[in-house]
Amino acid sequence: MTDTEVYADAATLEAVIARMGGALMDKLTQRGIIDPIMVGIHTGGVWVAERLHRILMLDEPLGVLDISFYRDDFSRIGLHPQVRPSHLPVEVDDRHIILVDDVLQTGRTIRAALNCLFDYGRPASVLLAVLVRRGWRELPIAADVTGLDLKQELDRDGNLQVKLTGPEPLALVLGRRVQTP
């Protein structure tokens, strides 16, 4: 990315995540879910999940998913350069899962994450929490808890990329993909 500009700084994001924690708590109460398992998606999703995990004071350790093996663009671009091991510390069978990611755009990452998750077992339910939501959905996927929405005038530009940098401090940056000649 070039010409990056900061859309939201660390202080703003920490406050957003704290609000998300409250919203998640409400959702869990509403649904009568106790002792959920939180799972972050590599890499930005894990940073957000670590914070939510602390706020909700969950007992079960945090899980991490790498969706490289489930991406739908392997047939086009090959293996993703960054592959990290997925790690789910407890069995997911019949458990309530809170899936956490940084940016929800096309929905393809979440599709891949759900496929990956289901290869570990059959969860009782999956909630989705995302730090940033923007348009350009390509699949019927929606978040249960959203931190913030990208301003509409910015969202109109599909080439604009939204990226979370971190883990310390967090920053949400906007940029444009470098045009390959």
Add this chain to the structure above:
Amino acid sequence: MPPPNIQLDDQGHLKHFLTLEGLSRELLIKILDKTEGFLGVARQAVKKVPLCRGKTVANLFFETSTRTRTTFELAAKRLSADVLTLNIAASSTSKGETLLDTLRNLEAMHVDMFVVRHAESGAAHFIAQHVAPGVSVINAGDGRHSHPTQGMLDMFTIRRHKGDFGRLTVAIVGDILHSRVARSQLAALRTLGAGEVRIIAPRTLLPAEPESLGARVYHDLREGVRDADVVIMLRLQRERMRGAMLPSEHEYFQLFGLTEERLATAKPDAIVMHPGPINRGVEMDSQVADGPRSVILEQVSNGIAVRMAVMALCIGTQNRLSQAKAHD
């Protein structure tokens, strides 16, 4: 300018996997890092990822193998590829079909990858030179030359136990002369910058200029394993021996067989490795093979993950190449 490496595309991505010679340290580390990711697949309830769904992998084993063949088969299946294993010795080639005709027929069936094991050195390389574009070749062992996935699974096993290669002393014991496994291990250890590499063998089982392998040569097992972090035992390859290279297996064990007592000079936390199959009482006794320092069965598990990584990298490169071609 050196000739382009047939294993790589023009951007340096892995297309075939034939030998570890000529591959960069970065690429070897990339394979090891990817393998970490694939290791977890075996712990999933569904031990499969959809990466190579719709791809067809043909195992061409011109020489017998159980471990390598089955782990390649499992690796391909865990990537969701379709796999056919051809027992070539018992099929068309014995009816007079040439190797290239066999290949052309499999290509006509739209096979995407050949995994080749052959008694002749250079066989996989030859096949890679002649396959259709878009088809990858993986060497599963050729003669005395190379066994690159074995070399990488050994490096992966060492890295998991010992971390940084620069501080390690690695001793390779046994039939160096006939061992493609040793050749691949030595190439990988050189590239990854292992601290000290030793080979320990009777003179009859060493190549003519053993120093050229980049290792210190020992003829005494106790001396050779002194302070070693890793002790790799090689299988005695009777099938490749001509004439009287060895007096007897019993005598070999007396001099070069690994026992707990002989292992005593190695570091207390040294690991013992063997590519299998083990000849118990020849290369090592059961006490060592089944002992706490043995990581032999772990090597087998790691072998599946390494093979998944290599297959996924090669097929990924072919995917990217065919996509680029479609956009031309």
